[in-house]
Amino acid sequence: MDIEPRYPYENPRLPVEHRIDDLFGRMTRKDKAALIFHADISVGHVDGTDGWGRPAAGTLLRERGITHFLAQGTPRDGRDIAQWHNRLQEIALESPLRIPVTLASDPRHSATDNPLTSQAAGAFSRWPEALGIAAIGSEKTAYEFGEVVGREYRAAGIRVALHPQVDLSTEYRWARIAQTFGEDADLTTRVAVAYCQGLHGDGGAESVAAMAKHFPGGGPQKDGLDPHFSDGREQIYPGGRFDYHLAPFVALxxxxxPQVMPYYGMPVGTEWEEVGFAYNKGIITGLLRQRLGFDGVVCTDFGVITGMGETFPAKAWGVEHLTHEQRAARLIDSGVDQFGGEKDVSVLLDALSSGLLTEAQLEQPVRRLLREKFRLGLFDGARMADPERANTVIGSAAHQTLAVRAQQQSLVLLKNDASLLPLSRGIRVYAPDVDPSVFEGFATVVTDPAEADVAVLRTRTPDYADPARHFIGSMHKGSLEFRPEDQQRIQAIAGQVPTVLDVYLDRPAVLTDVLAPAAVFASFGTDDRPFVEVLFGEAGPEGSLPVDLPRSMAAVEASRTDVPFDTADPLFRFGHGLRYKSSSAEEISEAGSPASDVS
Structure with missing residues (x-):
């Protein structure tokens, strides 16, 4: 959509820096303050409040001038989200300066559905988790994945991706490992760079900006607890491997x-001040800006100033004593450009009025944020989405074919005794955890393991979510060992009939007590039908472990939180993965490590 220019900054023929100068000079203090806020809102809601009782995006646009939004929720189809996005852009055009909306999204192309970390795929193509992309280990696949995500996001009007998550998963109890690329810095770097190259495309109007997180690496969480909560606020480095966790960010x-998000956690026992990373001037200005030369956008993780009510307080770790206005001022002083998840623009305006901040301190953040909007073409022809194109592109058959192939490639075959796999067609299968319809054309499903030729069990890493935290409890924590009743169930079935076990790894499970089955898979978000096709040799498993799998919880607890591959005598090593070619082929090899250094 082209609009008739009113001012020089709306003229696409002018250099971007000239356009920024012109627009910046026309902005009021409130305009500048509003640009700093990146609000979380629900897809589909325009006016009033959304399904969470929060102000809807249109309300925030009109009343507070906010133009950056994280879109949460799953649309019915591509047309819906594109039309909703366009309605927001129309409201933005009603404002005096007509600053366009920038829409962002957490990951939404895989199996996870947690409002704090990622969204359900819904209408979008459904790929394996990032950990599964790492299991494939192919830069080509990572680039292809980034291209598809970028294409579908652009069609929806989404122009900023709050990913990739390049934290290194060296603490196996941490809840957020599924969205990482594993614990090896080299593998993570290679895959993440390729993914971002696919996502960025031409770097302009046809691109999606990646916001890599969580700087300077959120993996080494004390006891594996997450800093969304006060009991997990400490990030520790007993092995002195701070720079190891920093490495993927350096390469990116x-x-x-173009954009970076620091984590909530605060470093403990290091040279750095013990405050949350977003509040940490040594980390943001000293390390990120000065040492690494980063001049892009830095957006805080969400809710570090005001939080979300009593059940979800602000993650202002180390600066809890500061007022909201003091926190806002400290964030700007640390080198941050934008406040994630915050909506109360008056907090920043009050900080300015009280002298905690000067308006001059907003100039660099505002200019960086405007530069991104101009670079992405949002002031020009890329402002509006095409709803019909969105409905065609998002979740297209071509994209889903690529996604399903990646789901299959990511499967890691850990064990295949007596070459049980691939299975032969026409057998009787007991599969209580699998949709029976997906066996059509392959096998007859029976309801009693005594009547089966093979049993197929699908489970996941043990889930010790905290029910007191409601939906936030889906952030798992605690033991990686299977409960005794689950061990007994698997062992009993495997003792009765040849069994295939698949374990969805959102954290590196301890499989020591569930290895009775003849064949064991690790998976990262493979749907039932693609999984069954692999069982029967229509496709072969091609994945290699992107992490070690520990032998015991004692080994996990004894390991150093920041050191990769540090558990004693792991059950399966990084890079392990067996292969078979087809239904008539033998198990042929164990894959080599996809990384160069696992020390």
């Missing part, structure tokens, strides 16, 4: 990364 910045 060198490759042109």
């Amino acid at each position: 910045i060198e490759a042109g990364l």
